Amino acid sequence: MSSDAVDARPEVLVEIRGLCFRRGERVIFEDLDLDIRRGTVTAVMGPSGTGKTTLLKLITGQLHPDAGTIRVAGQEVTRLNTAALFRLRQRMGMLFQSGALLTDLSVFDNVAYPLREHTNLSASMVRKLVLLKLEAVGLRGARDLMPAELSGGMARRVALARAIALDPMMILYDEPFTGQDPISMGMLMALIRQLNDASGLTSILVSHDVRETASIADYLYVIFEGRVVARGTPDALAADQSAWVRQFMDGLPDGPVHFHYPAPALAEDLLTRRAR
Amino acid sequence: MLDPLARLGRRVLEALERLGRGHLLLLAILLGLGEVLRRPRLLWEQMFNIGVLSLLIVGVSGLFVGMVLALQGYYVLSQFGAAESLGVMVTASLVRELGPVVTALLVAGRAGSALTAEIGLMKATEQLSGLEMMAVDPVRRILVPRFLGGVLSMPLLAAIFSAVGVLGGYFVGVGLLGVDEGAYWSQMQAKIDFDEDLVNGMLKSLAFGVVVTWIALFQGYDTVPTSEGVSRSTTRSVVQAALVVLGLDFVLTALMFGD
Numbered sequence: 001m002s003s004d005a006v007d008a009r010p011e012v013l014v015e016i017r018g019l020c021f022r023r024g025e026r027v028i029f030e031d032l033d034l035d036i037r038r039g040t041v042t043a044v045m046g047p048s049g050t051g052k053t054t055l056l057k058l059i060t061g062q063l064h065p066d067a068g069t070i071r072v073a074g075q076e077v078t079r080l081n082t083a084a085l086f087r088l089r090q091r092m093g094m095l096f097q098s099g100a101l102l103t104d105l106s107v108f109d110n111v112a113y114p115l116r117e118h119t120n121l122s123a124s125m126v127r128k129l130v131l132l133k134l135e136a137v138g139l140r141g142a143r144d145l146m147p148a149e150l151s152g153g154m155a156r157r158v159a160l161a162r163a164i165a166l167d168p169m170m171i172l173y174d175e176p177f178t179g180q181d182p183i184s185m186g187m188l189m190a191l192i193r194q195l196n197d198a199s200g201l202t203s204i205l206v207s208h209d210v211r212e213t214a215s216i217a218d219y220l221y222v223i224f225e226g227r228v229v230a231r232g233t234p235d236a237l238a239a240d241q242s243a244w245v246r247q248f249m250d251g252l253p254d255g256p257v258h259f260h261y262p263a264p265a266l267a268e269d270l271l272t273r274r275a276r
Numbered sequence: 277m278l279d280p281l282a283r284l285g286r287r288v289l290e291a292l293e294r295l296g297r298g299h300l301l302l303l304a305i306l307l308g309l310g311e312v313l314r315r316p317r318l319l320w321e322q323m324f325n326i327g328v329l330s331l332l333i334v335g336v337s338g339l340f341v342g343m344v345l346a347l348q349g350y351y352v353l354s355q356f357g358a359a360e361s362l363g364v365m366v367t368a369s370l371v372r373e374l375g376p377v378v379t380a381l382l383v384a385g386r387a388g389s390a391l392t393a394e395i396g397l398m399k400a401t402e403q404l405s406g407l408e409m410m411a412v413d414p415v416r417r418i419l420v421p422r423f424l425g426g427v428l429s430m431p432l433l434a435a436i437f438s439a440v441g442v443l444g445g446y447f448v449g450v451g452l453l454g455v456d457e458g459a460y461w462s463q464m465q466a467k468i469d470f471d472e473d474l475v476n477g478m479l480k481s482l483a484f485g486v487v488v489t490w491i492a493l494f495q496g497y498d499t500v501p502t503s504e505g506v507s508r509s510t511t512r513s514v515v516q517a518a519l520v521v522l523g524l525d526f527v528l529t530a531l532m533f534g535d
Contacts (some may be wrong), residue, residue: 060409086411092411100406103398114410162410 013038013170013202014059019068021051021058029053030226032068036170040194041196041203043217045210047248047257051224052206053097056172059204061085073169078161090118093163093171099155101147107134107158108143114165119121124203133161137191157191163226164195171195175184177212189216222248224257298494298507301415304422305493308416312424318417322425324402326387326489330433333382338437340371341378342444345369346509349445350453360459364467366445367438372533375438377525380484384429384517388492392513395496396506404497419493426492430485431478438477476532483524488517 014036021029028051036042041103044052048259057063059070061077075088088247101110111130115121121129132139156176163171173192177185193216196203207213214220214234220247222237223229230237230245237245247255263269278440303445349365398404404414442464449455468474495513499505 055406062405062408077497082413086413089409089411094406096402096406096409098402100402100409102406103404105402113413117410117412 011038012036013073014204015069015071016059017069019058019070020064020066021054021063027226029065029068032223034221034228036202036204037219038202039200041193041205041216042217042219042221043205043207043213044221044223045207045213045248046223048208051226052223053174053221056094056174056204056206059170060089060094063180086133086203090114091169093160093166095156095159095163095171095173095176097175099147099152099159101150101155101159101162103147105147106143107139107145107147107150110147110158111162111165114162118166120244129165130161133165134158136164136195137161138187151184153180153187155240156180156184157187160191160195161186164199164201168201170202170204173203173207175207176205177207177209185212192216210251212239214249224248294498297498298490301419301494301497302490304415305419305490308420309414311416315421318421319424319428322421323429326383326391326422326425327429328431330383330386330429331436332413333386334433334437335440336378337378337382338375338440339425339444341374341437342366342370342441342446343448344504345374345441346445346448346453348377350449350455357481359453359455360393361463361467362445362449362453362455363442363460366449366500367464367468368473370438370441370445373525373529375434375441376481376484377521378428378433379437379481380430380488380521381518383426383433383485384488384492384521387426387429388488388517389510389514391426391489391492392496392510393506394500395419395422395493396499396509399497399499400503400506401502419497423493424487426489427485430488431481434477434484445514447470465535472533478527480525483528484521487520487524491517491520 008067012035014034016032016034019029019032020027021035032053032055034044044055046052052114053067054063058065058173059072059077061080069263073091075084077085077088080088093101101107102113105113108130111133112126115126115129119126131140131143134143139154139157139161142150142158143153147158150158160171176188176192189212192203195201205213205217214237217234220230220232220234220237221228224244230240230242232240237249240246240249246252247257253259309365341391345366346362349362349369351362353359353365395404398414399417404418407414407417446460450457452462495509495516496506499509
């Protein structure tokens with residue numbers, strides 16, 4: 001697609017066309033098309049190992065595709081040099097699965113890190129901003145704790161405060177709900193939605209937690225074996241009758257995705273005389 | 277028939293690739309050295325971690341090495357009636373050889389392994405990717421201060437090792453074995469040459485500082501981000517550093533002292 005066409009669609013913040021990506025022999029993405037519209041929460045879902053995290057790393061330029069284009073805010077990510085890529089990344093926040101907080105810095109210093117790094121704000125201004133960001137995730141009182149003293153859910157909320165420190169245009173969430181108890185799950189869901197709407201952000205959420213994701217997302221993509229197999233609003237996908245979508249959305253143990261990893265027939269396998 | 281050959285070829289290619297990545301990383305580190313001028317605090321922290329915290333093990337080892345050198349040296353030298361030269365022998369061995377080499381081995385074991393584990397775990401816990409996503413270059417921010425801290429600490433530690441060793445030799449030689457105190461110091465003063473002995477020893481230890489820190493940082497940065505991967509990288513960091521230091525020592529000694 002030409003650049004004029006992109007500019008003609010300012011409502012699309014991220015546009016991916018014909019994306020191909022391989023890891024060695026393994027094909028992760030094959031001719032993937034995907035649009036993320038401004039101001040929405042868009043979720044990319046799929047079984048484990050379908051390359052959802054890889055997709056985020058491609059969008060942020062941490063990995064390079066084998067073919068295809070990735071445009072973020074009109075800029076072709078694959079062609080940016082390091083300086084331009086770093087400038088673009090200052091406008092994106094990413095929430096890693098583990099939180100990725102710097103373990104030798106306190107909660108306060110972690111959130112202050114991007115501010116001190118990329119702005120010339122005075123210490124008192126940095127303090128005010130950090131406290132506001134921590135207040136937004138409900139952890140203003142935890143500012144002096146070290147990352148090791150936080151629960152998993154708290155660490156993720158601190159990481160979220162850090163991700164919004166520079167008021168980005170977009171936040172990418174990598175499996176935000178994995179391993180969370182119901183309470184912190186609820187907190188995170190509410191936070192993601194609130195931050196998106198209150199600050200006019202665009203959110204990309206990668207997850208396999210179907211129910212939670214569907215309840216806060218505006219638009220869903222389901223990817224499997226390197227392609228988009230279904231797309232639509234949560235309601236549309238809930239009504240979709242294709243076997244694949246039903247298996248994924250309803251969590252059925254068998255269907256187009258088989259319960260068994262590919263293997264020779266059981267009887268044949270048991271009769272073979274081999275050590276393993 | 278061809279399988280082992282193919283495996284061997286793959287191993288060699290992998291090793292060459294790793295070597296290439298290692299050199300690219302060193303280049304990136306060297307290009308980023310200016311970073312510590314902007315943030316000198318990062319360098320002080322690392323010199324504390326790598327240098328100051330290694331002082332105890334380096335000092336204690338230096339003391340015992342010097343004491344043993346005096347014992348052994350006295351035994352040989354007294355057979356030729358040259359026990360007064362004990363000071364020269366102890367000092368030359370320490371400054372030229374044992375100081376730089378043993379210090380490098382100790383630092384590789386104490387600080388190098390810690391560096392590898394730290395960087396490896398930062399990679400495994402996505403802290404390095406997190407920095408990249410905050411538009412901060414982890415090579416400049418994390419690796420450069422550690423590299424420079426290690427390189428600058430090494431000669432200082434080696435000097436301390438040698439100095440403490442000379443004192444250890446003095447305690448044993450003069451205090452215990454009855455070598456003449458005046459002879460111990462004055463012969464040392466007369467025979468140990470500043471350029472030939474001290475400067476060459478310092479240069480050696482600077483070179484060891486570069487390789488030990490470089491290997492430690494690369495092994496951490498290039499680790500497979502799992503617990504097994506980090507453990508393997510840490511082992512590899514110490515083993516490789518030790519072997520490279522000993523090999524490099526031979527080359528440098530031949531260049532400096534073999535005429």
